Amino acid sequence: MTFHQTPKVPLDTAEHPITAYLTRLLDEVSKQNDGAVADYIPELAKADPEDLAIAITTVDGQTYAVGTVDREFTIQSVSKPFMYGYALREHGLERVLKQVGVEPTGDPFNSIVLNNENNRPFNPMVNAGAIATSELLIGATREEKIAAQMDLYEGFAGRKLSVDQAVYASESETGNRNRAIAYMMLNSGMIEGPTEAVLDLYFRQCSILVNPIDLSVMAATLAAHGRNPLTGRVMLTPGQTSDVLSVMATCGMYDYAGQWMFDVGLPAKSGVAGSVVAVIPGQLGIAVYSPKLDAVGNSVRGIQVCKRISDDLGLHAY
């Protein structure tokens, strides 16, 4: 496949009304100072709390971006919907449903509770479901699974990506709650193991480095029904994309998912490094990066930006 470099914001959009609108929004939102950078993974605490970027990519591949658009950060839980898409693509819905459901939890992202009826993780957006989904990476060796993992994210982003080794090590060293979740799933037959190998893939997945424009392209690929608007590569079928977006809509923002849907009305996903992506199917993908998080683990300014864009452009689905 051909990799494209992350697109630079086209010069002729400098005065574009969308860029002008995003610049105004960025100025307003930068006055919001609530929240705190995640520190439960020590490496994440090193983020600059003042970073703020907004990027929009349309389904025809035009990108508009303002703020700290070159900053790279780890993808964290924003990786989860894409890995779920991979699982659907490679294994089919019936098989995937045996290992992970599609019900919202109303619980925090690191909840250790599995569904009482069948011990299945509730959905692929919380850690339990994402760890179970990581086990579905195909490959005879660790290297082959890692290659499949990178190919997935690079395919969505449309460029070569790398892993933040320091965050990866930090996740792995401190991820004992995720270990507890994984061993509980091993105990109940939801993963086969070896458990440390599954966790290793999950920690690595969370530690992939992206910038705000990458995330907007990834979101735009979902908006374009699974086809990357920059490279033309088909990552998912429209049906698989619809399944991914449905789970993002109901479960993407954890125990804030209901309020998010009520206020913003778009399928979305957040990550603890401070990014939020939202998708307007058939139109565009939005990505916001601002590392200060609220108590639930969502970017404070990220939520504010998405709310404003949804209101200003009338994007609420209902």
Ligand code: DON
């Ligand atoms: O499992 C973890 O702790 C992280 N690596 C991913 C968590 C995450 O981004 C949750 N999102 N808000």
